[in-house]
Amino acid sequence: MTATVPPYAGAGNLIYRAAHVPRFRRAEGSYLYAADGRRYLDAEAANGTVAWGYDKRILQDALAYCEDMPALPSFCESDLRLEVLQRLERLFGEANDTPGRVELDLGGAQGMETALRIAFSAVGPGTVVVFEGAFHGRSGVTSMLSSSPRYRELLAAWGLEVVRLPSPDCGRCPHSAARTPGCTSGCVAAATRWGSELSGVGGTGFNRKVSAFIFESVQNVGGMAEPDHVLLRAAVDHARRNGAVIIADEIFTGMHRTGPRWGFQRAGVTPDVVVASKALTNGAAALSAVWAREPLADPTTYRPGSHSSTYIGIPHALGVVRAVLDRWDGWADPAADMDGLADRMSARLRKLQAAHPDLVSDCRAFGGTARLVLTGDHAPALRQLCLTADSDAGLIVASTGMAPDVINIHPPLVINDPDLDVMTEVLDQALNALRETVEARP
Numbered sequence: 217m218t219a220t221v222p223p224y225a226g227a228g229n230l231i232y233r234a235a236h237v238p239r240f241r242r243a244e245g246s247y248l249y250a251a252d253g254r255r256y257l258d259a260e261a262a263n264g265t266v267a268w269g270y271d272k273r274i275l276q277d278a279l280a281y282c283e284d285m286p287a288l289p290s291f292c293e294s295d296l297r298l299e300v301l302q303r304l305e306r307l308f309g310e311a312n313d314t315p316g317r318v319e320l321d322l323g324g325a326q327g328m329e330t331a332l333r334i335a336f337s338a339v340g341p342g343t344v345v346v347f348e349g350a351f352h353g354r355s356g357v358t359s360m361l362s363s364s365p366r367y368r369e370l371l372a373a374w375g376l377e378v379v380r381l382p383s384p385d386c387g388r389c390p391h392s393a394a395r396t397p398g399c400t401s402g403c404v405a406a407a408t409r410w411g412s413e414l415s416g417v418g419g420t421g422f423n424r425k426v427s428a429f430i431f432e433s434v435q436n437v438g439g440m441a442e443p444d445h446v447l448l449r450a451a452v453d454h455a456r457r458n459g460a461v462i463i464a465d466e467i468f469t470g471m472h473r474t475g476p477r478w479g480f481q482r483a484g485v486t487p488d489v490v491v492a493s494k495a496l497t498n499g500a501a502a503l504s505a506v507w508a509r510e511p512l513a514d515p516t517t518y519r520p521g522s523h524s525s526t527y528i529g530i531p532h533a534l535g536v537v538r539a540v541l542d543r544w545d546g547w548a549d550p551a552a553d554m555d556g557l558a559d560r561m562s563a564r565l566r567k568l569q570a571a572h573p574d575l576v577s578d579c580r581a582f583g584g585t586a587r588l589v590l591t592g593d594h595a596p597a598l599r600q601l602c603l604t605a606d607s608d609a610g611l612i613v614a615s616t617g618m619a620p621d622v623i624n625i626h627p628p629l630v631i632n633d634p635d636l637d638v639m640t641e642v643l644d645q646a647l648n649a650l651r652e653t654v655e656a657r658p
């Protein structure tokens with residue numbers, strides 16, 4: 217494989233691992249169009265951001281909301297910002313059945329740092345508990361939370377103590393008895409033993425406390441792994457009993473990506489702080505929203521100006537959120553429609569599993585998200601074969617370093633059946649090509 221990083225391009229931003237890196241010119245619906253004329257079905261949706269597919273009317277509507285608006289410093293306010301905050305608060309508060317406050321940030325990692333600031337301002341700084349396989353960003357602080365040590369190699373907040381509960385992915389959890397889905401009492405015990413004299417981790421009764429428990433309702437970079445609901449509920453209850461603030465990272469799972477509006481609703485848990493991002497802007501602006509139930513972010517304790525930055529709430533980002541929220545308001549029953557999408561994806565992926573039992577060991581769909589589990593660490597190769605498949609269209613799917621045996625699928629939530637058929641056809645072809653390369657290996 218030849219890396220083809222242009223000599224003027226910094227290598228840090230993009231992942232050039234293969235000779236074939238398509239260059240895109242435009243997009244429409246669920247398709248991206250490359251400079252060489254080839255089209256690609258997007259079953260990755262810019263890391264789950266482009267929930268509504270590629271629709272330039274979103275930007276046009278956003279422009280109408282913001283074109284006369286000035287950028288403002290952090291001591292000035294606008295009606296547009298207040299409207300967006302109020303509408304966002306409703307989305308979080310309704311689901312948690314309690315009022316809260318929303319503030320904005322620039323992207324996922326920064327939103328997670330703000331969530332930690334709010335938690336620490338409420339209960340004091342302390343240990344943070346996460347699951348193995350977690351991914352919460354690559355900033356200095358969030359790289360401490362994310363599982364891969366690779367993210368911490370160049371910059372990390374080493375002073376932050378982070379404790380990892382066993383992976384919620386049954387295939388990777390050492391406490392899972394038969395490596396079959398579903399948690400045993402051993403798994404639950406492993407996730408709820410901190411805070412005791414023996415665990416090495418503080419909690420109620422210790423000066424050294426755990427200040428936050430952070431979870432993804434379906435791990436994205438961890439390979440689309442959903443914590444068993446009983447396990448997650450037990451972990452949340454245990455954390456709450458030990459005085460930790462419960463933070464839901466809904467950056468990927470939020471806004472129906474996994475079915476309900478928020479992924480935590482799948483397991484029936486109620487977090488104290490929620491961070492959302494991707495589906496609020498459909499990929500058209502960098503923005504995250506951090507909700508904290510009252511009184512966690514009350515201005516008397518979490519003081520005005522505790523967190524800000526020049527570009528938080530620039531007019532075009534607010535205009536984009538408003539345009540995207542208008543669309544969400546107009547979708548009658550997205551949760552039910554996402555259950556339907558999960559069924560339609562499952563049916564197709566099960567067929568692929570049946571046709572390729574030597575290469576596919578499992579599949580599962582949650583709303584507009586699915587995982588195809590392979591029998592070996594073939595996901596990077598299969599992802600590449602999907603791009604170059606000898607078919608009418610290429611296919612964009614994701615794979616990650618943390619779960620090299622899993623193909624992550626998260627298309628625009630508005631994807632239709634003919635496009636799902638194209639996805640299945642290309643995956644089928646790519647699996648056949650993968651078999652040839654696997655068999656050819658010495």
Ligand SMILES: Cc1ncc(COP(=O)(O)O)c(C=O)c1O
Pocket residue numbers: 263323324325326351352353354432436437465466467468469493
């Ligand atoms: C669950 C989750 N948390 C945090 C992040 C980090 O977001 P950002 O890349 O906007 O910093 C991501 C990004 O993929 C994510 O999926």
